[in-house]
Amino acid sequence: MLKDYFKTIFQAIQSLFTGMKLTGYYFTHLKEIQTEEYPDNRATLKMAERFRGEVIMPHNEDNEHRCTGCQACEIACPNGTIKIITKQEVLADGKKKKRIDSFIYHHDLCTLCNLCIVACPSDAIKMGQTFEHSVYDKKLLKKILNKPGSKLMEGVE
Amino acid sequence: MNLLGEDIVNENGEFVINMGPQHPSTHGVLHLKIWLQGETILRVQPHLGYIHRSIEKMSESLSYRNFIFATSRMDYLSAHINNLACALCVEQGLEVEVPERAKVIRLLMAELTRLSSHQLWWGSTGLDLGAVTPFFHAFREREGILEVIEETCGARLTQNYMVPGGVMMDLHPDFQRKTKAILKQVKEKISEYHELLSGNIIFQQRTQGVGYISPEDAVSFGMTGPCARASGVSCDVRKWYPYSGYEGVQFDEILETGGDCYARYQVRMKEMMQSVSIIEQLIDSIPEGEIQAKTKNVLKLPKGEFYQKVETARGELGVYIVSDGAASPYRVKYRSPNFSNLSAMSHMAKGAKIGDLVAIMATMDLIIPDIDR
Numbered sequence: 199m200l201k202d203y204f205k206t207i208f209q210a211i212q213s214l215f216t217g218m219k220l221t222g223y224y225f226t227h228l229k230e231i232q233t234e235e236y237p238d239n240r241a242t243l244k245m246a247e248r249f250r251g252e253v254i255m256p257h258n259e260d261n262e263h264r265c266t267g268c269q270a271c272e273i274a275c276p277n278g279t280i281k282i283i284t285k286q287e288v289l290a291d292g293k294k295k296k297r298i299d300s301f302i303y304h305h306d307l308c309t310l311c312n313l314c315i316v317a318c319p320s321d322a323i324k325m326g327q328t329f330e331h332s333v334y335d336k337k338l339l340k341k342i343l344n345k346p347g348s349k350l351m352e353g354v355e
Numbered sequence: 356m357n358l359l360g361e362d363i364v365n366e367n368g369e370f371v372i373n374m375g376p377q378h379p380s381t382h383g384v385l386h387l388k389i390w391l392q393g394e395t396i397l398r399v400q401p402h403l404g405y406i407h408r409s410i411e412k413m414s415e416s417l418s419y420r421n422f423i424f425a426t427s428r429m430d431y432l433s434a435h436i437n438n439l440a441c442a443l444c445v446e447q448g449l450e451v452e453v454p455e456r457a458k459v460i461r462l463l464m465a466e467l468t469r470l471s472s473h474q475l476w477w478g479s480t481g482l483d484l485g486a487v488t489p490f491f492h493a494f495r496e497r498e499g500i501l502e503v504i505e506e507t508c509g510a511r512l513t514q515n516y517m518v519p520g521g522v523m524m525d526l527h528p529d530f531q532r533k534t535k536a537i538l539k540q541v542k543e544k545i546s547e548y549h550e551l552l553s554g555n556i557i558f559q560q561r562t563q564g565v566g567y568i569s570p571e572d573a574v575s576f577g578m579t580g581p582c583a584r585a586s587g588v589s590c591d592v593r594k595w596y597p598y599s600g601y602e603g604v605q606f607d608e609i610l611e612t613g614g615d616c617y618a619r620y621q622v623r624m625k626e627m628m629q630s631v632s633i634i635e636q637l638i639d640s641i642p643e644g645e646i647q648a649k650t651k652n653v654l655k656l657p658k659g660e661f662y663q664k665v666e667t668a669r670g671e672l673g674v675y676i677v678s679d680g681a682a683s684p685y686r687v688k689y690r691s692p693n694f695s696n697l698s699a700m701s702h703m704a705k706g707a708k709i710g711d712l713v714a715i716m717a718t719m720d721l722i723i724p725d726i727d728r
């Protein structure tokens with residue numbers, strides 16, 4: 199009885215040392231360190247290329263985007279995150295065409311599910327790799343993705 | 356007197372305390388009311404609903420393409436597998452044939468998810484029982500797996516990668532190489548896991564013989580997953596009702612007979628190795644081809660009822676869809692594994708010491724958002 203008692207105490211100390219040995223190993227082998235020193239490594243930190251941080255609308259150097267205003271993304275979004283306001287525009291040849299006025303994106307509602315990107319028939323939107331989105335005012339998360347004065351790219355219908 | 360003005364000791368001389376909803380070892384917002392006699396637990400009553408988001412009701416207003424994303428938020432550690440269950444259920448109604456490549460990708464992702472989920476469980480179990488080191492070791496391997504998943508799916512936890520008819524994107528070119536590397540690492544480090552925790556005498560004494568549940572009780576409480584298999588109940592959906600290509604891979608259903616916390620621990624440790632072996636069988640033979648079957652733009656299920664069950668990291672998840680022929684489900688019901696497993700807790704904890712309750716909860720691996728949905 200008493201022997202068992204001391205035996206368990208001895209075993210407990212023994213298994214404590216087994217664990218400590220492993221901890222000690224990692225303590226002395228600095229090559230095995232896996233942690234990153236965020237935010238000090240901001241300059242070198244690279245997210246995966248498919249990482250979903252926010253919905254963005256790429257523009258080319260002439261301030262043109264590919265969004266036709268078809269609203270497929272708005273319908274595909276499960277949260278009502280996207281709101282597209284369209285307007286009628288008179289083109290050079292006198293024809294009237296539907297164009298986007300503003301592409302409103304509520305970042306605070308977005309679950310980053312990628313369904314809008316998949317739904318877009320003209321590849322107008324994609325996912326951006328940014329991730330530091332916290333702000334003090336919720337209103338700042340309501341974004342208009344088409345830049346001021348931007349136009350539809352030639353040849354996108 | 357407590358804050359509500361009730362006597363802490365009730366008329367039968369029982370001491371009533373509350374654990375949670377913000378207790379660190381309830382892993383979420385689970386609230387347990389515990390009746391004690393001295394240090395011995397008389398009964399435990401879980402109070403639910405703190406994180407109810409009405410996912411089932413929400414699904415009924417969304418289209419068949421859209422409702423899948425919400426299931427990532429039920430059992431968030433098995434997000435891929437939840438998504439898979441919904442996708443399979445919708446496919447069952449649409450009667451589409453999923454391409455072989457998509458099937459294999461789905462299996463790979465499901466098993467990677469299971470592996471990472473069990474690793475997180477292992478770390479947090481150690482933490483709950485007073486060992487901090489396992490947590491860091493577990494997160495090291497889990498991080499590797501999540502990186503592989505992130506590279507292909509774009510997200511680490513709520514991936515939303517399964518779509519009706521296949522998967523959303525093709526595999527990343529680095530997927531095979533990185534997966535093999537992480538599998539090698541996991542296989543090497545599992546021995547470290549055993550060295551750190553499984554062999555530790557303090558851990559063993561805190562788990563062996565604690566929280567026993569007999570196979571009969573496990574069945575009558577509707578327990579599934581590793582918790583039931585630790586009592587010797589054979590209930591692996593992957594074996595009994597194979598789905599999505601599980602019929603083609605070799606793996607063992609892990610059964611233990613102990614029925615206590617230590618048995619549940621052992622089941623999960625061995626399941627990790629089975630997941631590794633499943634991934635190894637598939638990783639070199641991913642067939643070429645399409646990743647999505649052709650489906651209509653607006654999905655409509657025929658009138659009727661559809662049910663699909665899958666094995667998540669915690670047990671059997673059932674998705675039940677009633678369709679009235681419209682573009683969104685008429686009724687959706689999820690049978691979540693954690694809810695049924697939780698119901699057995701009071702039975703398991705009866706007669707145990709209050710400190711053992713933490714061990715019981717840790718080895719049951721409860722995910723609270725899955726209970727409340």
Ligand code: SF4
Pocket residue numbers: 253274275276277278279280307308309310311312313314315
């Ligand atoms: S990522 Fe999902 S939630 Fe966000 S805008 Fe697109 S569809 Fe909506």
Ligand code: SF4
Pocket residue numbers: 264265266267268269270271272282317318319320321322323
């Ligand atoms: S982003 Fe794409 S889907 Fe959305 S309105 Fe523009 S073109 Fe249509």
